[in-house]
Amino acid sequence: MVETLYNNGANSIWEHSLLDPASIMSGRRKANPQDKVHPNKAEFIRAKYQMLAFVHRLPCRDDDSVTAKDLSKQLHSSVRTGNLETCLRLLSLGAQANFFHPEKGNTPLHVASKAGQILQAELLAVYGADPGTQDASGKTPVDYARQGGHHELAERLVEIQYELTDRLAFYLCGRKPDHKNGQHFIIPQMADSSLDLSELAKAAKKKLQSLSNHLFEELAMDVYDEVDRRETDAVWLATQNHSTLVTETTVVPFLPVNPEYSSTRNQGRQKLARFNAHEFATLVIDILSDAKRRQQGSPLSGSKDNVELILKTVNNQHSIENQDNEQPDYDSVASDEDTDLEAAASKANRQKSLDSDLSDGPVTVQEFMEVKNALVASEAKIQQLMKVNNNLSDELRIMQKKLQTLQSENSNLRKQATTNIYQVQTDSEYTDTSNHSSLKRRPSARGSRPMSMYETGSGQKPYLPMGEVNHPEESRTRLQPFPAHIGRSALVTSSSSLPSFPSTLSWSRDESTRRASRLEKQNSTPESDYDNTPNDRDPDDLGSSRKGRQRSMVWQGDGSVPDPAEPHAAPSPVLPSTEDVIRKTEQITKNIQELLRAAQENKHDSYIPCSERIHIAVTEMAALFPKVKTQV
Template structure:
């Protein structure tokens, strides 16, 4: 492997200076000793991706990228302020090899790699946004300067940034320029090798068009890195992507006799796995991939580390970018016994293969549609598969594989199995047909229900028109003059709505669902008397402009606002769960919107107008304060100050709500 000419005589640990380190951080581009590596492993792969230099599975380009960065001073990027005399901090020094691991080395490594304390930060005059840094990265990856690209990534540049004016990402630029090491650096720091440009091309296609065939094959390997790693872990095989073999379906006959242990619980778990949507299945595969990496690294660790029992990583570290539920699920993967874990991986690979075949067939069908046979009815938002094979189908596949003398793998094995196992395929099609018939019946029932609803609403609308016309004729008789035709009155925008109010976008049509409040006819003398009395007190046009809601509506909706404020108050009792504040603020905003929607835009009462103004003003301030409190990472005093601001906003909203209810009770 080619190494730079200015390489140091002896490699040293980037964090403490120990000679002859045996580990590497792939995304940091540095070498590490055993003790410092143990702290890196406890931080998680999202912070530092650890591999053994001598027993890890390396690609030639990936290993060359790490050595190139290490030999050219990549560590100075992570220790910039320590090396800069003008920004040297008092009491802060780099640990030495003989310093204790805890707390000296551990605290330094966390500050250096987790908190990025020593990374170069642009001054206020030189401040660059993330977009500007990403544009610089977009230009840097076409060169051989890996250190420049790593510095931009450390400062916040996005490896998947899409340059709108040029229609490409850094991965496309590096692929066109043939910069294999830049590709490895981008992917190690979160770059997506499957990302497309403005022409719908992936980086592998760009590299192939530019004549970089080896680089194109390497990018394709990175696209299938997850399934390749899982296959390697289960059956010690790896697909040959050069032959368009992108997935190996494990041989069930051998695995059933060996590692796999099939029970009722595993069959139930597989059924749940088959029901997962594509995005959740991908997340599960990534979590299992991380667990495989942890277990394999742990195995290497016990064979090469000097004191392995002191620095083990029993489960996946917490990733703050993921939800707490997903982090708990990731940690529970460590409880799986080897047989259980192997069973889960095999089920994942089988399910991935099934969905891959469905997607491939759908793609072929789409190509035929474009040729003019028929137009596809599949939406981009719908999954490209209808169902998956049942447990009996998998068992039948295992029997066929056991009786077959010719080994099969990948897509070819799946195709041969489907061809030779026609009865199984027929059963699957029958089940799909049954599910489709059930879905059609459900849709027909829903259509009938919707039709009845439409008929009911149409009838209700006709009744409302009759009520409005009757009211207008009464008003004309009382005023002693003939008015225009009813059709003319209905065309006016200011016609009175007789207690009818606009339906809020946050509420259901409650008034319409209660026909007793709308079914007003000429045979109801009491109701007609109330209408005539109301029309005598105000003109036809003033009634629609200044009509106020009933006190029952106001009371009911203010109770909803009070209930939401109480939920926020309960969440504030535990400041450590600040992620619950923003959802509570949103619920309060919805409740306030429902309350204000029943009032006219310009109420005549000054107290009501003032209360509504306070509600609308304070709800926006409450959401802002809750968002600021959720992002607050300061000391306890700062958090306490933010809590007081949220309490003040909630109090003002409650005060305005109480003023509104009191005003209606008085009136």
């Protein structure tokens, strides 16, 4: 129907005044696609479809009723054809969808049903046509559709007739009646129906039954709108980010004000939002029950209950007045009936608790809504934990990449040190005259050896580039630092290219110092390749040598090598081993996997312990890399 109307240019009906050149001077224009949804597009849509501000209006005359009657007769004649655009134009001008033709004795819906015009019937139903209206012969549009063999139209008219009650029943129990088999109503039963036997519930039900048909229709329409609002609100909450909703101010939603309704009705519609799930479900069940009674024409039942309820209310009022006056209440004597009522109430409460404990028993609407809300909250919490898990995984991935980069650069530094360790130059200020002869004997000794001068099996002594200081008591030759083209360029370049860890690990910029110190210890060997072997040293020389080798300097951030004799040089801390880093990394990954598994299995109690274990593991990982402090 909507597609047919759109293809026939029905949009020009809603925007008649906008398309009329005579009304362009009013300043109103159609919203552009680039305009904002709020408030530009929202106001335009409300004015176009709700307020009908741009629809063509007939000039006001004294015979408006005659004009409306004439338009309704034209509609009565037009619905037998398939021209939807003409009928929509007549309806927009004021034709009545439920117009009863005085001469033919039927309504436009009877004519459309008899002609088999399903789209016309759908359009009339949108404008309020009643599928249950009888003509002069006592037949409904459904009867004419079945007589003409239009079974699809007949079924659609039945669905339209029971649309309100079907929607209410589907909201409570998720099922719709089978209209094809004659089932037109489904009255859900509350699992704790004993609560509905209270005096307030009985009084409310009697007031509902005493309403006129017109007031009952308005109440049913308002409840229908409230059901639609609650379902829409539930869908909106399920699609929002709950972590941001918690921080925002929460406002209780309710139905918007309808300008066509009175202020009393608008207030009553908005008060429906204050009903909890159980109260609203009770109201819906009462409306369904009374709608079925009114549809079938059944008389009111329970007149005796009404009398008893009135008498009990009067007695309660008298007893309250007597108690206020501090007078003896001789009339209110405990009777067997009161005892029976108390026993029945306690039994009903016990039965309710038993029913709530049974998994296969009936489930109340309140319990269902509580479980549903808990499920929505759990899903929101799971999404938040998944986001935290993704952040931790990204951080762990960055840590692994940094670790691999450091390992590769460390291996490159080892290779460079192995290649250039014997390309050192002698300096006269670090050696004495007693060692010149031994150094002069080195070329012949090296030339006579066919093997490499770097023998891993012999355990050579370490070469300390910056740490050894010449002591008077030592007569051994001290090795020179790396030349300018080797020591400074290679090591400083490598240290400057090292990446930095994330802030969570508190990685210091003095990492190059720790890596250089570790390089010196790993490349140390027990023997020296020079002629002055450690066997010639006495214990004092050995101690002095050890002291000299233990002195090391801390490289500055700009890559310069400080003077070895600086008294405030701080020792470089030892880097953790690769096995420790891998073990801590695997522990962090394992804890994150446990948190993910707990989230997937809905183990809410495990979220906090798993998060604490992740925090402890990350803290232990950060503790492996201590900061280096220098004294100035």
